[in-house]
Amino acid sequence: MSNHLDDQLRNALRPVDPGEEFTQHVVQRLAHDKRRSRWSTPAGLQWLSAALAAAVVLGFLTAHAWQVRREQQGLEARKQLLEALRVTGEKLDLAYRVVNDEAHGTAGENSGA
């Protein structure tokens, strides 16, 4: 009876092949999962990290370039201001000398008379 039941169980529990359709479903689900997890895989995350790092470096370089340009503009403005002050000083000096010379000339004429 025991051997008979063993044999009957083996026959009753013979494996069942789900068919080629099952294989195709597995292949389709794999393809779907690959597409979905492209950005969540380590490779996708590496890409994301690299892009983020590149964006940070680019931002830093842009800010640095902007700061350097501003400093250069400041230096240029300072230079122009100094030049303007120098020219103004020269003009004032010239005007002073002219006024001073005229004043001395007038005083000499008055004392000679």
Add this chain to the structure above:
Amino acid sequence: MSRPDIDCVTEAEGCVSDDSLHRAAAGESAAFTALVRKHQRSVYSLALRMLADRHRAEDLAQDVFLQLHRSVASIESDAHLSFWLRKVTINRAIDRLRREPKYEEVSLDESLLLVSAAPAEDPLLQRQLRELVGRLPPAPRAVVLLRYQEDLDPTEIARTLSMSINTVKSHLKRSLAILREQVRDTTAVDSGGANPSKLDPSSPNVDQ
């Protein structure tokens, strides 16, 4: 001990060459598909007879192969692959039965259509046996399936289910006693009514 697999000539027919596992691990899709073809009978049948529902069984078997795709690099040999697939399939099926213990679904009768080509001494008895195995509690059911569907010996079953060998032998002995008694009862009464007190009350309804 294992039954020989399907005879095949080409990889497209499900034949797996020695390096298919390594090629699948290297990311070759065709090699992985060949692995699926080779093992889908075993995985699907275990899932079907654990869950007693074709759709759930197909879903679970697909999940197992998706998990295999993620873990294939850690599989060392074909024997390791068979062991891994059986273990994951049974564990997932038991988890599902715990999470969804009382679902009303179609019976194992559906599977009868699929095995109609198999040689059968007594189709009615085989049908009764499948129904009765489907009513066993999950752990003994898994033991019986691994013993009679997968042809594993008690040591291999113990390793697959992480049980002691004595527990496996005890499950087998009790399950066979229950099955023998139920078969005798149903044959004597010729009504197909099994005594539900000896079977798992939370198992799927296989009478439908």
